[in-house]
Amino acid sequence: MGSLWQSGSDLLLGVLNFFYGISHSYGVAIILLTILVRVLLYPLSHKQLVSMKKMQQIQPRLKTLQEKYKDDKQKLNQEVMKLYREYGVNPAAGCLPLLVQLPILILLFKVIMNYDFGEEFFLGISLKHSLLSLMSQALGVATAKAGVMTVISGIVSNPAGLLNFGLYGGTLILWLLIGFVTWFQQKITTTGAASEQMAFMGWFMPLFMMFICLSLPGGVLLYWGVSSLIGVVQQVWVQRRTSVEISQKPVLYKDKPRSAEKSKAESEEVSKDV
Template sequence: MSTIVEGMTYLLNILYNLSSTIGLANYGVAIILLTILIKTLIFPLTYKQMASMRKTVDLQPKIKAIQEKYKNNKEKANAAVMELYKEHQVNPLGGCLPIVVQLPIFWALYSALRHFPYDPSNASAHIFLGFDLTQIYGFTLSYHLILPLFAAATTFLQTRLTSPNASTDPTQKTMLYIMPVFFAYISATVPAGLALYWVTMNVVSIFQQLYINNRLSNKTKKAI
């Protein structure tokens, strides 16, 4: 993990130097650029995840029919569902891959920000829009609550976009409301730089999700 943390620190410094060349020498800008870079690199995985989820939603009537047919034989029902997935080239675990990829990135950024060697020649380099990116602000009633609130709002919207059955599926509905609260708490209890990363990642994810949803809908219309 130390190698990943060192790599994250090195990459952030490269992006900081890049922001300096355009007159925005700030680590907040570097974190935003880092987030956009990461989301761009894993976009193919995100697209595959959403295409798989869309197919899973479309297959729900057939899955329910199989479960009803074999309601007294769980093993046979599971085998039939897996065969259905195989027939339609759906990976039920495909949605986990982008999350698994991002977990070490999230932890590496957290570790890097805890002991980050900020530019000593620029005392304000780690101050971004009134936030000290090194500080943990908690839940004090102040301007700094904006980041946890933004984290909750963008997590809610992003979860809503990726879970089309959230209003009817009990599990998805629970996640729809629990995840924003969870990440609001996380954003208030980690360095503000990490909260900025999460909010930026959600915003980029929302735009990517709108694009993917539109593209998949167009494909479905053409197939009909």
């Protein structure tokens, strides 16, 4: 397993260096590598999203069945399976693709996390340093490892240091974008009447993600932001398409059936012409 993990890491690292050789920019290389991985994982992620959306669509009918057959578990299971077959839903289809995707995405995360990008900036984003580290530098706080309290104390002692926006501004904007994309993804995932638990996750997950990203290098934030943005676009597209497919009734005839009288009249006209 360790050799397989190392082989995957070496492969991604080779692709990253290949894209750098073409673009001469590590920022562009990270974006291209992220897009490539998302494209390769598209069939799996698409299957996962379609299954998730269909499960959301059948929730009202599923709850009705649970209420109707709450005292008959066997009948409930039979009706639930009929409902799954009617909509072509496989509950396991949403989990299996995710289990395949996660190791690859985690591997890509670790490759970028451990790569030495030097002091390169991309669109104002430092690929090597974290937002906390950059803000500490802007505030003139000398520390080996910056933390939240380091930045807060720096702001209190030297608020004018925040004017050095060029040093941390690009990373700050990307950090805020990741928080917004995470919030938006939670919002479109919990469509309809959300439970209190889902409503809680709707604002907790963005805040939690932003907290984690405070100490991550800018290169990782760039990967995470691009990957999340692609995921949201794909999710919106899949949800709209799946909603249309579910709402449409099956077409039994290519053309509208003709009445018997009309068909007979047309046959008589053809006979006269002949």
